[in-house]
Amino acid sequence: MGQPTTLPALAAHFAVTTSDNPAFVFAGRTTSFGAFEARCRRVAGALADAGVGLDSRVAWLSKNHVAGFELWVAANMLGATFVPLNWRLAPDELAFIIADAEALILFASAEYAAAARQAAAGVDIRIVVLDEGADWAHDATPLAEPVADDAEAISLQLYTSGTTGKPKGAMLSHRALLGARPLWRDIDWYRWDDGDAGLLAMPMFHIGGMGWALMAFDSGRPNIILPEFDVETILSLIDTRAFSKTFLVPAALQLLLDHPRADAIDFGGLKTVLYGASPMPMAVLDYAMRRLSCDFAQQYGMTETSGTVVALAPKDHVPGNPRLASAGQALPGVELEIRDAAGAPLPAGETGQIAIRAPLNLSGYWRRPDASAAATDADGWLLTGDAGYLDADGYLFVRDRLNDMIISGGENVYPAEVESVLSSHPAVIEVAVIGLPDARWGEAVTAAVVLRDGEIADAEIIAWMRGRIAGYKIPKRIERIPFLPRNGAGKILRRAIREDLAAQG
Template sequence: MSDERPWLEQYPAGVPEHIDVDEFPSVVAVLENAIDNYRDRPAFANLGKTLTYGEIDTLSSQFAAYLLGELGLKRGDRVAIMMPNCLQYPIATFGVLRAGLTVVNTNPMYTPRELRHQLVDSGAAAILVLDNFGHTVQQVLADTQVRKVITTGLGDMLGVKGKVVNFVLKYVKKMVPDYDIPGAVRFNDVLAAGRKHTLPKIDIDSGDIAFLQYTGGTTGVAKGAMLTHRNLVANMQQAAAWIGTNVKYGEETIITALPLYHIFALTANGLVFMKFGGLNHLITNPRDMPGFVKELKKTKFTAITGVNTLFNGLLNTPGFEDIDFSGLHLTLGGGMAVQRAVAERWKKATGSTLVEAYGLTETSPAACINPMDLAEYNGAIGLPIPSTDACLKDEDGNEMPVGEVGELCIRGPQVMKGYWHRPQETAEVLDADGWLHTGDMAKMDEKGFFYIVDRKKDMILVSGFNVYPNEIEDVIAMMPGVLEVAAVGVPDEKSGEAVKVVIVKKDPALTEAQVLEHARANLTGYKRPHYVEFRSELPKTNVGKILRRELRDHPAT
């Protein structure tokens, strides 16, 4: 199958078989190209403020100059960014990359336990954190190699209005817990300090690591996928070639509601639409659906990306039907399976087909996308995109024929370099021929469309985020009242899947409320169990391995 590519015959007109991965040597070159071509065009908007490509150029250069000139960071050093979508995000991200450093994207909702692991594992030398999450950083700082903390308020880039925003968040809405980090420096002071330095010419190699993008591990430990500049540029070129046949350069506005710390938004929105000279309209809190709809009513947008839960949430929010969709020509869904009912409702409400894509953190992320001219939802994850091969393998590594189920394997220039400092786990997913073993079981039809059938791994997919049972089990097992625990995914109408824990008690007095409270303290929102079930024993193999599949397929009645 790897020699035969039936999917090429299904490629829409204008989509090439291969992309030019060498057109841009780095992500920085993509940014500089956009700056040259679209300097006065709007690049990023958030909370009523818009920055042009020229302003992003100036501000990100200042941030980069600070990191090198004031902090003395060296090529390859890691800088963590812990924020929701706001204007500081692109400034800092491009600043880190322009300085020849590596971005460690960090979920701001992490608990101290999760954050500590990521900072220690990555060896991050500095972290930029939004004030709302400063208290979390404070709790773990002493255990890490972080030398400098940069703090910022949500309103810091908004001028006079921003001071009001910061005041309201802290004193009225009480959304900014107190914290005290000696030596921390404010974001705006960093930019001012950066102005005193000239950013030297930095040579960035295409093989340099641009992002350490953390993803769950089968051992319950999050691993950093090493995504190089070449990986990101390749995936940007692939996605741009696929969706760019009907875009207008310099005129697109894309709604970026998924967080930029998630690889989907980072590449599809941040990089692809930067190449197009488009405007990224950043949504800070998409969970506030009424506020999100209000924002959409004020914006004439042409594209939106999201996960199934986001689209479903919008469809069920009053006022959504009053939005002007006349400019919308691109809706891309990924991160989790798109449900047929949601896709059909979206098409009816907006006139735009919800096109499903498939990818992984390890593939930067896009691997398969459905044709953009698809008339309606087809249940497939799409076709392998340009310069990408896909095949299905059985347990012995043999390729499966058309219509047969096997593990989906991906090969292409977007496949990660490997896992940070984890050669053994890298070898488990990347074989000698360069195939990435995804852990997803799939089949291919005679036209080359791929369909996900099941997951080989026990991974749970909650609203597009990977949740690994081992991590949940390790956390719940910390409770003295727990003898044994297994975590599984159960179907959930809202999030696709939800986490359920099945527990054998050591202490008969242990309650569901105690379990949920413990999970709240140690796990970020999407990882927390929604369901707790107590049993007298767990199903096991004859060697004592817990049979999670049996718990999923045969729940207690």
């Protein structure tokens, strides 16, 4: 068998070559690669019976679960696309995505069954509630052979907000997800050896979670799946040396290190910690390197690049190394350019927009040809909207974002979304939302508000927002100002607000 080019082909490959080896461990139950692939065929048969076929979309609303991986591979076996949904979103946000995705069927865990029904009200979609006590695919005839084996078919559709605040479905092909991975298998932080196991604690609706899980699966090694990040459980797993590799956002790493039990934990079984998705406070990284004594690798990428395209290798993780402030170097198969406002390449040391050309780039945004055309140029370069520069050795330093996106605890927050909700509060005249540096979250969502009623408490405003927008998008800090600074054209000067509030501390 040659190098598998699709996810179902990869599952079939390991079902033959490592059939009895564990692929996933969830809720105390281990699933081998052979059993996993067989289960995916049965689920594919049930999906086919439900009308799923080529170019259909299968949606899923749940915390991390092995069933999510079954649905992903099974949908792909039929030439369909898997669409995991963010369970942290408010009902109106979910409703928009469900309507936009046009999925034939939505699977929800029992915990989110009510949310699924509420969000899908008025949409022609079948909802299946996955109950631990019943197997919805039990009576299905397993699919004999995958219907399609096309590397350019869309395997995964992840929703990522745009600067206007409307979510867009980034379409990721099998080629994007798998095409460059054979080039990476001998990289020290990517390589998996016999005895290695991974921990998946980041959410599967995020490329950080899905990309990490695929890294282990692609290497034929098991992943321990947690429904969500849980400090107590993770510390216990570390103490028993249950896993050797994991991916964490900086805020999660800090929560582990700050926990009262951390001093009593044996971290000796940890081999590699990958981190990314938001800025890493240097003090946290310095302490983590001293306390954990394992390899660290920073990852830079985005949903539109199927995850990591730039990495800072373990060899560069030396205290005091100025390159710790960088994102690292481009991975094999990835090209980087820094461009000026006119789109011309800039030399080393000059700051401009980061552009990426790689087989990992998205195929486009679902039903958004305008956004797709704006994101990628005619030569296949993805225009990231991030500003940065390359040094003489090709290390990428990310300086700022060309747009105003905030990354808080590894989650993307777009000011327009938060401002839209806040501006509808009867006490708010106008508002500007920015991100401020934060030791725990990387950036803290901060609202600068002009109020009609100066007596209203911050807690009352925050309580009003709950249920109207996802919890991680709610400002952690509200600052009252007499007016929003604007330029001559009337545009709000966010940078001025950010600088003033940062100076206040």
